Amino acid sequence: MTASTRLQGSAGAAPAGLQRAARGARGTLGASDRALVALIALAVLASPGLALAADEPDLFTRGLQAGPLFAGLAALAGGLLTCLTPCVYPMIAITVSIFGAREAKSRREAMLLSTSFVLGIVVLFTAMLVIAALTGSLFGSVLANRWVIVGIAMVFIALSLSMFGAFDMTLPDTLMQRLSQVGGIGYGGAFLLGLVSGLVAAPCTGPVLTGIILWIGKTQSIGLGALVGATFSIGLGLPFWLVGTFAVALPKGGKWMLGVKSFFGIVMLIVALYFLKTTFPALSSLARPTPQFMAVMAGLVALGLALGAVHLSWDDGGLGVKVRKGLGIALTVACGFLLVASLDLPRLASPVPAAVAGEAAPRQLTWLHEEPVAVAKAKAEKRPLLVDFTAEWCGACKQLDKDTFSDPRVMAKAGHFVAVKVDATDDEDPQVDAVKGKYRVVGLPTVVIYDSTGAERKRFNDFVGPDVFLAALEGIE
Numbered sequence: 001m002t003a004s005t006r007l008q009g010s011a012g013a014a015p016a017g018l019q020r021a022a023r024g025a026r027g028t029l030g031a032s033d034r035a036l037v038a039l040i041a042l043a044v045l046a047s048p049g050l051a052l053a054a055d056e057p058d059l060f061t062r063g064l065q066a067g068p069l070f071a072g073l074a075a076l077a078g079g080l081l082t083c084l085t086p087c088v089y090p091m092i093a094i095t096v097s098i099f100g101a102r103e104a105k106s107r108r109e110a111m112l113l114s115t116s117f118v119l120g121i122v123v124l125f126t127a128m129l130v131i132a133a134l135t136g137s138l139f140g141s142v143l144a145n146r147w148v149i150v151g152i153a154m155v156f157i158a159l160s161l162s163m164f165g166a167f168d169m170t171l172p173d174t175l176m177q178r179l180s181q182v183g184g185i186g187y188g189g190a191f192l193l194g195l196v197s198g199l200v201a202a203p204c205t206g207p208v209l210t211g212i213i214l215w216i217g218k219t220q221s222i223g224l225g226a227l228v229g230a231t232f233s234i235g236l237g238l239p240f241w242l243v244g245t246f247a248v249a250l251p252k253g254g255k256w257m258l259g260v261k262s263f264f265g266i267v268m269l270i271v272a273l274y275f276l277k278t279t280f281p282a283l284s285s286l287a288r289p290t291p292q293f294m295a296v297m298a299g300l301v302a303l304g305l306a307l308g309a310v311h312l313s314w315d316d317g318g319l320g321v322k323v324r325k326g327l328g329i330a331l332t333v334a335c336g337f338l339l340v341a342s343l344d345l346p347r348l349a350s351p352v353p354a355a356v357a358g359e360a361a362p363r364q365l366t367w368l369h370e371e372p373v374a375v376a377k378a379k380a381e382k383r384p385l386l387v388d389f390t391a392e393w394c395g396a397c398k399q400l401d402k403d404t405f406s407d408p409r410v411m412a413k414a415g416h417f418v419a420v421k422v423d424a425t426d427d428e429d430p431q432v433d434a435v436k437g438k439y440r441v442v443g444l445p446t447v448v449i450y451d452s453t454g455a456e457r458k459r460f461n462d463f464v465g466p467d468v469f470l471a472a473l474e475g476i477e
Contacts, residue, residue: 068224072231075212079235084260088236095197096244107245114244116187118237120194125209125236126229132216133225149279149393156272163265164329165258165314194237255313262310266332273337278392278425287338289345289402297339304332344398363415365405371435374420378452384476385450386419389441393425396463397445407466413473417449451476 082088096114104110212232216225277283287293305311309328312321368374371387378385388405390397404410424432424444435441439448442461449458449472458472 068227071224072227075228075232076235078212079232080238081235081260081264083236083239084257085264089239089257092239092243095193095240110247111245112187113190114241116190117194117197117244118234118241120191121197121237121240122194122230122233123191124195124197125233126226128209129213129216129225129229129232130222132213133222149275153272153275156268156275160265160268160272163261163268165261258313259310262329266309266329266336269329269333270336270340273333274340277341281392284338284341284344287341287345289342294339294342297335297342300335301332301339304328304330304335307331345402363412365411365414365417365419368418368420369423371420371422374418378418378450379454381418382452384417384452384457385454386414386417387422387439387448387450388419389422389424389436389439389444389446391423391425391444394444399463400445400447404464404466404469407469410466410469410473413470416477417473449473449476 083092095117104113209232212228216228273283305328307328308321308324309332312325312328314322314325367388368377374385374387377383388397388400390401422432422435424436424441426432439446445461445463447460448456451457457476460469460472464472
């Protein structure tokens with residue numbers, strides 16, 4: 001099957017008459033358009049937000065840490081990129097014809113119809129992500145189960161294989177026929193059509209939306225869920241709005257759309273590996289938190305892309321092309337995963353200052369991993385106690401390790417503390433549950449600071465930077 005035939009098949013689920021209505025609405029894809037598509041793809045690939053949507057995210061944890069604006073922009077880019085896939089793009093002109101923007105009597109009426117349609121998409125996905133935020137308290141305990149993590153990784157692998165053309169993810173023809181009839185003339189009809197269009201686009205929104213839902217579920221932020229849902233929807237609906245309002249001629253569908261699918265397939269495989277590393281830490285054992293390592297990995301990712309991971313199609317030629325694309329995908333995925341994994345690692349500790357003649361070397365923060373041993377040591381030596389509850393699935397916990405606990409000032413200031421890390425990844429373990437109950441832990445991250453008398457002095461339930469943490473340690477002996 002050729003690339004053009006496969007693309008035609010992607011739009012084949014819609015009624016044949018509606019497909020004919022869409023013909024003629026597409027022009028040609030010029031060099032500037034191809035450059036724009038490439039820039040969007042590279043921007044989203046380089047953005048830590050999308051790469052981490054599954055861990056935090058999975059599908060935007062660093063987007064949250066960088067601020068709501070960054071998260072919203074990452075979601076907007078994800079929506080736009082989703083619209084360029086073969087199971088959404090061919091439907092733009094068809095859908096615009098259905099809700100009547102082509103036949104509108106004025107530009108104002110066409111704009112209002114198009115806006116009503118996009119509002120339907122916004123309501124659908126925003127409600128979905130707000131629900132994910134409201135039920136977010138379930139995500140932590142669910143993701144503590146290794147088989148759930150493996151199951152989620154398998155979903156991402158299946159999504160990736162579909163993006164590479166192993167099989168088609170489409171809704172049943174009968175359902176597609178019914179959905180195409182939803183709406184009708186008028187603004188209310190356009191709004192209803194927008195509501196159900198998410199289902200029509202499900203085969204291609206899934207790869208991005210699955211990661212976003214997991215991430216929002218972990219953040220448990222209703223406001224952020226609404227923001228990301230709205231911006232993703234606007235990105236997905238913007239081409240529909242432009243075509244409906246201004247009768248914009250779409251670039252002709254072609255091989256570049258298969259490149260977008262390959263890009264999504266690579267991202268999904270990296271996300272799957274990111275999930276699996278929480279259960280199988282050996283996967284990321286080669287990662288190093290050094291600029292040199294990250295530069296090498298980024299270079300190998302570029303090499304994999306140059307080999308043909310994205311721009312080549314399986315149908316471009318014989319065995320040589322297939323080998324090139326396969327090697328390119330393997331190199332891009334493996335090195336992209338190690339690059340992302342290295343970003344999670346704590347910074348390498350600075351060397352301990354040498355002791356001045358006749359003086360003991362200053363203490364540095366070191367971690368124990370058995371809570372009873374740490375408590376006994378703190379009591380026996382009359383030292384303050386620092387207890388950090390962490391888990392493999394907790395993005396904020398990793399950020400504390402990377403940015404706060406590894407800060408040289410924090411390591412020196414907390415050197416006189418007895419510090420213990422409690423791994424709460426498996427919260428079905430009765431011992432873990434007992435320790436969490438002892439310290440009244442209701443969510444992660446949780447960091448509790450006690451003075452040498454055993455009195456609790458400070459508690460953190462979210463990520464804090466080195467400066468805030470240093471201020472909390474001040475005066476605790």
